[in-house]
Amino acid sequence: MLGTAVGLVNTYIVGHLGAAALAAVGLSSQLVTLLTAFFSAAGVGGTVLIARSIGAGESEEAEFFTGQSLILALAMGILTAVPCLLWGSDMLAALGGAPDVVAPGRLYMLAVGTTMPLMALLYVGNAAIRGAGDTRTPMAIMATVNVVNAALSWALVYGIGPLPALGVLGAGIGAAASSAIGGALTVQALLRRRSASGLGVTRAALRPAPARLWRLLRIGLPSGVEQGLMRLAQVMMASVVTYLGTAAYAGHQLGIQLLSVAFAPGFAFSVAATTLVGQELGRKSPQRASACTMTASWLALAVMCSGGMVAFFLAEPLVRFFTSDPAVIPQGVLAVRGCAFIEPPLAWYFVLSGALRGAGDTRYVLLAQALPIWLVRLPLSWLLGITAGLGLAGIWAAMILDMSVRALMLSLRFRNGAWQRIQV
Numbered sequence: 001m002l003g004t005a006v007g008l009v010n011t012y013i014v015g016h017l018g019a020a021a022l023a024a025v026g027l028s029s030q031l032v033t034l035l036t037a038f039f040s041a042a043g044v045g046g047t048v049l050i051a052r053s054i055g056a057g058e059s060e061e062a063e064f065f066t067g068q069s070l071i072l073a074l075a076m077g078i079l080t081a082v083p084c085l086l087w088g089s090d091m092l093a094a095l096g097g098a099p100d101v102v103a104p105g106r107l108y109m110l111a112v113g114t115t116m117p118l119m120a121l122l123y124v125g126n127a128a129i130r131g132a133g134d135t136r137t138p139m140a141i142m143a144t145v146n147v148v149n150a151a152l153s154w155a156l157v158y159g160i161g162p163l164p165a166l167g168v169l170g171a172g173i174g175a176a177a178s179s180a181i182g183g184a185l186t187v188q189a190l191l192r193r194r195s196a197s198g199l200g201v202t203r204a205a206l207r208p209a210p211a212r213l214w215r216l217l218r219i220g221l222p223s224g225v226e227q228g229l230m231r232l233a234q235v236m237m238a239s240v241v242t243y244l245g246t247a248a249y250a251g252h253q254l255g256i257q258l259l260s261v262a263f264a265p266g267f268a269f270s271v272a273a274t275t276l277v278g279q280e281l282g283r284k285s286p287q288r289a290s291a292c293t294m295t296a297s298w299l300a301l302a303v304m305c306s307g308g309m310v311a312f313f314l315a316e317p318l319v320r321f322f323t324s325d326p327a328v329i330p331q332g333v334l335a336v337r338g339c340a341f342i343e344p345p346l347a348w349y350f351v352l353s354g355a356l357r358g359a360g361d362t363r364y365v366l367l368a369q370a371l372p373i374w375l376v377r378l379p380l381s382w383l384l385g386i387t388a389g390l391g392l393a394g395i396w397a398a399m400i401l402d403m404s405v406r407a408l409m410l411s412l413r414f415r416n417g418a419w420q421r422i423q424v
Contacts, residue, residue, distance in 0.1 A: 002142035003267075004260040006149045006178065010171040011257045013157050015323040017167060019250040020098070022323065024105035024168050026253030027097050028088070030231075030238050032112050035080040037227035039120050042072035043127035044274075044357055045220025050131035050199070051275050051358060052424055055282020059198075066128045066190060067205025068212045070121060072220075077120030084113025095235060096242035104168035111172030118183030125186035130271055131278065132197035141185045149178035219424055222362035226369045233373045240381050241395060247327035248392055254322055255335020255396070262307050262339055266347050269300040270354030277358030286420035293355040293414070300347040308343030311336055331392055338396025345400070345407040352410035360424040361413070368409040377402035 007029055014021045046069030053062035083091065088109035092102045112119075122145070126138035155163050156170025166173070193200035241252045273296045280289035311318065319332035353365050377398050384394025413419065 001261065001264040002139060002146050004257075004264055005146050006175055008257050008261060009146070009150050010153055010175060011254065012322050013153050014168055014171050015254075017157070019246045019323075019325050019328055020100040021104060021168050022250040022253060022325075022328070023097070023246050024101045024103075025108060025171055026249065026256070027092055027095060027101060027238060027242075028105040028108040028112075028172075030235050031088075031091050031095075031109065032084065034228070034231040034235050035083055036116070036119065036123070037231045038076055038080070038224040039073065039123045040227040041217060041220035041224030042069045042076060042120075042124045043220070044223035044362065045069065045072075045216035045218075046124060046128045047131035047274055048219050048278050048358060048360055048362075048424060049215060050128055051133075051278025052282040054132050054197075055279035062132060062199060063201055064205045064209065064212055065216065066199060067201045067207075068209060068216055069124050069128055070187070070190070070201065071206065071208055072213065072216065073120040073124035074117055077117030080120070081113045081116035084109045084116065088113070095239045098246060101246065107169040108172035108175075111169060111176045112179075113176075115176040115180040115183070119179040120183070122179055122183040122186050125183070125190055129186075129189070129195045129197065129199060131275055132195065132199040133275055133279065134195045134197035134199065135271065137189055137195040138186075141182050141189070144185060145178040145182040148181055149174045152177055215424070219360050219362055222366040223357060226362070226366040229366075229370045230373055233378055236378055237381055237395070237399075240378075240385060241392070243386055244391055247325070248331045250323070250325070250328045251319070251331025251333075252335050252392055252395070254319055254328070254332040255339050257322075258311065258318060258336055259339040259342070262304065262311060262343060263346055263350065265303040265307070266300050266350030269296040269347075270350040272296050273351050273354040274358035277355045281359060281420070289355070289359070289420070293351065296355075297348060297351040300351050301344060304343040304347040308340040312340035315340075334392045335396060338393070338399065342396075342400045342403050345403040348407040349403060349410060352407070352414050356410065356413065356419050359419040360422045361419040364413050364419075365410070368406050368413070372402045372405040372409070376405055 010025055014025050046065055049065045050062045053065060088106040089102055092105045097105060126141065129137050153171045153174025156166045156173055159165025189195050190201045241249045273293050276292040277289040280292065315333045315336040318336055319329050356365050380398035380401065381395045384390050384398055388394055
C-alpha cells in the first residue's frame with residue numbers, strides 16, 4: 001500500500017489542477033515505470049537467491065548476493081536516468097500526449113530522472129531484505145518515503161508558505177526527493193544490519209563477483225524482460241487511450257491508480273509466496289512450498305474480491321474524491337468498475353507468479369506475462385475500444401480477459417509441479 005501511495009497521493013494533489021495536469025503525471029509515470037522495469041532483474045534475482053541461501057542456512061552467501069544485487073541496481077539506475085533527463089518530451093509526444101500534457105510532463109520526468117540511481121537502490125535493496133524474510137523494515141522505509149512525498153509535493157504544487165507554486169513539477173520534485181531518501185535509508189539499513197532478519201552487506205560483498213552476478217542475472221533477467229514487456233504494453237495501452245481524448249485518459253489513469261491500491265494485497269501475498277517458496281525449497285521441502293502458495297492464493301482472492309466489491313459500488317464517490325472535472329468523472333467511474341472485475345484473476349495471477357519466481361521459474365512467468373498481454377490485451381483494446389467504438393469500457397474488457405488468460409496459464413504450470421525441481 002505504501003509503495004503505491006506515492007503515485008496515488010500525487011494523482012490526488014494534481015488532480016484538482018485539471019485534466020491536463022492529471023494526464024501529464026499519469027503519462028509521465030507510465031514512462032518512468034517502463035524505464036524502471038529492469039530493476040526487477042536485480043530485485044527478483046536477489047530475492048530468490050537470498051531466500052534459497054537463508055533456507056539452506058548459508059547466511060554469508062545471502063550477504064554476497066545482496067551486495068551483487070546492489071551493484072546491478074546502481075548500474076541500472078544510472079542507465080535509466082538518461083532517457084528521463086534527455087528525451088522526456090520526445091517520449092511523451094510519441095505516446096500522443098497533447099502539447100498541454102507534454103510540457104508539464106517533461107518537467108516531471110526531469111525531476112524524477114535525477115534520483116533514478118537511488119530509486120533503484122530503494123527497490124532492489126528492499127527486495128533483498130524481503131528475501132531474508134523481513135517485510136517490516138521495507139514497510140518502515142516506505143512510510144518515510146510517503147511522508148516526505150506528501151508534504152513536499154503538496155507544498156510545491158500549490159506553493160505553501162514561502163515556497164513557489166510549481167504545479168506538476170512540484171509533484172515530480174516530491175516524488176524524486178522521497179525516492180532518494182528511501183534509497184539512502186535502505187542502503188544504510190543493509191550496511192548497519194538494521195533489518196529484523198540481520199541481513200547486511202560487507203565491503204567484500206560489494207566487489208563485483210562475475211559468477212554470482214551471472215547467477216543473479218540468469219534468474220532475474222527473465223523477470224526484468226517480463227516487467228519490461230508488461231510496462232511497454234501498458235505504455236502502448238496509454239497511447240491507445242489517448243485516442244479517446246485527454247478526459248478519457250485522465251479517467252483511465254484514475255482507474256489505474258485505484259487498481260494499484262486494490263492489488264496491494266495481491267502484491268503482499270506474492271512477496272510472501274516468493275520468499276516462503278524460496279526458503280522452503282532451500283530446505284528441500286517442496287510440499288511445504290506448495291502449501292504456502294495455496295494458502296496465500298486463497299487469502300489474496302478473499303481480500304481482493306472484497307475490495308473489488310467496495311470499488312464497484314463506491315466508484316463515483318471515489319472518482320469525485322480525486323477530481324471535480326465533469327468530463328473526467330464518468331470515464332473514471334467506468335475505469336474503477338473495470339478495476340473491480342479484474343480483481344479475482346489478478347489475485348490468482350499475483351500469488352502464483354510470485355511462487356514460481358521464488359522457485360526460479362522466471363522464464364515461464366515471462367511467457368505467461370508476455371503472450372496474453374501482447375496477443376490478447378493490446379489487439380482487443382484497439383478492436384473493442386477504438387474500432388468497435390466501446391471506448392474505455394472496451395479497453396477494460398480487454399484487460400480483464402488478458403488477466404484471466406494469465407491466471408489460467410500459471411495455474412496449469414503450478415499444478416504440473418516442474419517448478420519444484422528447478423536448480424538456481
